[in-house]
Amino acid sequence: MAGPGQLELLGAGAAFGFAAGLAPGPLLTLVIGQTVRHGPREGLKVAVAPLITDAPIVLGSVLILSRIASNALLGLVALAGGAFVAFLAAESLRTTRLETTGDGAPPRSWRQGAIVNALNPHPYLFWVTVGAPILVDAASSGPAGPIAFLAGFYICLVGSKVGIALGVGASRGALTGRAYPWIMRALGIVLAVFAILLVREGLILLGILAG
Numbered sequence: 453m454a455g456p457g458q459l460e461l462l463g464a465g466a467a468f469g470f471a472a473g474l475a476p477g478p479l480l481t482l483v484i485g486q487t488v489r490h491g492p493r494e495g496l497k498v499a500v501a502p503l504i505t506d507a508p509i510v511l512g513s514v515l516i517l518s519r520i521a522s523n524a525l526l527g528l529v530a531l532a533g534g535a536f537v538a539f540l541a542a543e544s545l546r547t548t549r550l551e552t553t554g555d556g557a558p559p560r561s562w563r564q565g566a567i568v569n570a571l572n573p574h575p576y577l578f579w580v581t582v583g584a585p586i587l588v589d590a591a592s593s594g595p596a597g598p599i600a601f602l603a604g605f606y607i608c609l610v611g612s613k614v615g616i617a618l619g620v621g622a623s624r625g626a627l628t629g630r631a632y633p634w635i636m637r638a639l640g641i642v643l644a645v646f647a648i649l650l651v652r653e654g655l656i657l658l659g660i661l662a663g
Contacts, residue, residue, distance in 0.1 A: 458600040461590055465604030472578070472605075473612030478537045478568045478646045483617050485544060485639045486561050492621025494561040499613035501565030502575075503606065509575050510583070510602075523657040526573050530654030533571030538647035540564070544640030547633050573653060 474480075479501065487495030569575065583605075590597030655661040 457590075457593065458596050461586070461597050462600040462604040464586070465601040465606075466608045467604075468578075468582070469605035469608030469610075470612055473609040474616075476642075477574065478533070478540070478572060478643060478650075479565065480613065480616065481639055481642050481646065482540065482565060482568055483613050484620050485540075485636065485643075486559060486564070487617050487620040488624060488635060488639075489547075490559040490561070491624065492617050494559045495617030495621060496614060497561035498565035498568075499617050500610055501562070501569045502609055504562070505566050505569045506575060506606070509570070510579050512576075523659070526576055527654040527657030529571060529576060530573040530650050530657060533568070533573060534647045534650035534654060536567055536571050537643055537650060540568070541640045541643035541647055544636045544643060547636035547640070573650070573657075 479498065483495050483498045486498050583601075586601055587598045590601060652661065
C-alpha cells in the first residue's frame, strides 16, 4: 500500500501528466489529425507515442542533459522538431479529400507520433528542470516514490490523449465530408504555428535570437 509520500508523488505525477496531455502542441494536433484522417485507431497510436519514446528521453535527461546543461543541444533538437512539424503542416494544408488506411499511402501513425515526440524539446525541458529533480529526490527513500510519480504522470498523459482520440473518433462522421479539407487545413495552420514556435525556441536556445 502506498504511503503518504508515495500518494503525494502519484498525485503530482498525475497533475503534471494531465496538464501535459491536454496542452496544445504538435503531438495533440497530430492525434486529432490522424483520427480525423484515418480513424480513432490511428489516433490512438499517436496518443501512446510517449510510451515508446519517453524512456530514452527520461534516461537521457537525467543522465546526460542534466549534467551538461547544454542549451545548444536542446536548440538543435528544437530546430529538428520544427522542421518535421513544418513537413506535417504542409501535408495537412495540401489535403483536398479524405484519405483512408486502405487507399493511398499508409498512415505511419506510430512513426509520426514517435518522431514528433522525440524531436519536441518540451519533454526534455520538463524532465531536466522538473521531472529529474523530483525523481532523484524521491529515489532517496527507495524506488516506490519514483514509480508512483512515473505511473501517475504517464497514466494521465497518455490517458488524456486517448480520451481525445476516442472523442474525436466518435464524432468523425460529422468532421468528414465537405468539412474535412477545411478541418485539415486548420490543423495544418496550427502545426505551422507550432513549427515556427519550435524554430524560434531553438534559435533562442542557440543564442541567435533574444528570448
